[in-house]
Amino acid sequence: xxxxxxxxxxxxxxxxxxxxxxxxxxxxxxxxxxxxxxxxxxxxxxxxxxxxxxxxxxxxxxxxxxxxxxxxxxxxxxxxxxxxxxxxxxxxxxxxxxxxxxxxxxxxxxxxxxxxxxxxxxxxxxxxxxxxxxxxxxxxxxxxxxxxxxxxxxxxxxxxxxxxxxxxxxxxxxxxxxxxxxxxxxxxxxxxxxxxxxxxxxxxxxxxxxxx
Numbered sequence: 001x002x003x004x005x006x007x008x009x010x011x012x013x014x015x016x017x018x019x020x021x022x023x024x025x026x027x028x029x030x031x032x033x034x035x036x037x038x039x040x041x042x043x044x045x046x047x048x049x050x051x052x053x054x055x056x057x058x059x060x061x062x063x064x065x066x067x068x069x070x071x072x073x074x075x076x077x078x079x080x081x082x083x084x085x086x087x088x089x090x091x092x093x094x095x096x097x098x099x100x101x102x103x104x105x106x107x108x109x110x111x112x113x114x115x116x117x118x119x120x121x122x123x124x125x126x127x128x129x130x131x132x133x134x135x136x137x138x139x140x141x142x143x144x145x146x147x148x149x150x151x152x153x154x155x156x157x158x159x160x161x162x163x164x165x166x167x168x169x170x171x172x173x174x175x176x177x178x179x180x181x182x183x184x185x186x187x188x189x190x191x192x193x194x195x196x197x198x199x200x201x202x203x204x205x206x207x208x209x210x211x212x
Contacts, residue, residue, distance in 0.1 A: 001204070001205045002202055002203070002204055003176075003177060003182070003202060003203040003204075004173075004200075004201075004202055005049065005105075005172045005173050005174055005177065005201045005202060005203055006048055006049040006172070006173060006199070006200050006201045006202070007048045007049065007114045007171065007173050008048075009022055009043075009047055009048045009198070010022065011023055011024070012115040013047065013048060013114060013115060014113075014114060014115055014116055014117040014145075015044050015046065015047060015117070015145075016044075016046065016117070016145060016146075017117060019044040019046065020042065020043060020044045021043070021044070022041065022042070022043040022044075022047050023041065023042050023043070024039050024040070024041050025039060025040050025041075025042070026038075026039050027039060027040060043198075045191070045194055045195065045196040045197055045198065046145075046170070046171075046196050047171075047198050048171050048198055049169065049170070049171045049172050049173070049186065049198065049199050049200070049201040050169070050170055050171055050188075050196050050197060050198045050199055051064060051067070051072065051167065051168065051169055051170075051186065051188040051196060051197050051199055052158075052161075052167075052168040052169075052170060052195070052196050053066075053067055053188075053194065053195050053196055053197075054067075054161075054162055054165075055193075055194075055195045056158075056195035056196055057155055057158035057159065057161070057162060058158075058159070058162040061162060063191075063192070063193045063194055063195065064188050064189070064190075064191055064194045064195065064196060064197045065190045065191060065192050065193070065194065067167065067188065069187055069188075071103075071138055071139050071167045072139065072167070072169070072184070072185070072186045072187050072188060072199070073184065073185055073186075073187065074102065074103060074183065074184060075101050075102065075103065075181065075182075075183060075184075075206075076101050076102075076103035076104065076105055076139075076141075076181070076182055076183070076184035076203070077099070077100060077101035077103065077104050077105070077180070077181055077182075078105045078107055078174065078177050078178070078179050078180060078181075078182060078203075079097070079104060079105070079106055079107065079179060080107045080179045081093065081106050081107065081108055081122070082107060082108055082109040082110070084108070084122060085110070085122060086120075086122060086123075087122075087123060087124070087125050087149070088106060088108070088122055088123065088124045088125065088128060089124075089125035089127055089128055090125075090127055090128055090131060093128075099132065099135040099136075099137065100181070101137070101181065102136055102137055102138045102139065103137065103138065103139040103140075103141070103184055104132060104137050104139070104140050104141070105140075105141040105142070105143075105169070105172060105174060105177075105184070106122075106124065106140070106141065106142045106143070106174075107143060107174040107175075107177060107179070108121070108122035108142065108143055108144055108174075109143070109174075109175055110122040110143075110144060111143060111144055111145075114173070118150075119150040119151060120150070121144040121145065121146075121150060122142075122144055123142075123144065123146060123147055123148050123149050123150075123157060124140070124142065124147050124157050125156075125157065126156045126157050126159070126160035129147075129157055129160035129161055129164060129166060130160055130163075130164060132166065133164035133165075133166050137166060138165075138166055138167060139166065139167040139168075139169065139184075140161075140166055140167075140168060140169070141168075141169035141170070141172050141184075141186075141201075142169070142170055142172065143171070143172045143173060143174040143175070144170065144171070145170060145171055146170060147161065147168060147170065169186055169199070169201065172201055177203065181206055182203040182204060182205065182206060183203065183204040183205075183206060184201070184202075184203055185201070185202050185203075185204070186199040186200070186201035186202070187199060187200075
């Protein structure tokens with residue numbers, strides 16, 4: 001089974017207030033009598049399911065084209081934290097809980113409608129980032145627009161990601177995904193110097209792939 005965990009990208013998809021919304025312009029179309037269809041897009045790179053590069057949150061961080069593709073491809077663990085509101089931290093999660101993959105995706109179910117911006121989505125604590133990094137995790141994903149509180153200026157969680165060199169996936173759609181183990185494929189585009197890239201994020205049942 002293949003599970004698409006990416007939202008539909010359209011002009012209706014919400015973006016961070018003040019960021020550039022997605023739009024698509026039609027240059028040629030069969031309905032206009034043209035011999036082919038042709039279009040272009042304008043958008044923030046942080047649209048829908050996307051990978052943040054370290055250069056997004058640290059002046060010395062690498063850009064997305066310098067990021068290793070192997071980070072975004074392989075065995076992953078989906079953890080349901082939908083019972084937690086606000087900050088997701090070790091105390092709220094409780095101990096012990098098993099971490100058995102290098103990639104962890106948090107299912108918060110805190111976004112009610114991807115087409116309407118909301119400030120009260122769940123986010124991770126720096127402590128949790130450091131804890132997971134200590135367990136060998138190299139990528140953390142979440143079904144919200146950001147790893148930090150929506151109005152944070154210090155971006156403490158993002159700075160923890162920089163310190164630990166753990167990679168970030170945001171904007172996933174995990175509502176219908178059961179907790180457990182999967183194969184993640186979420187490759188970013190090779191955009192020179194960019195601080196982020198949209199991804200088509202999918203999960204595969206472990207039985208469908210030899211990737212581990």
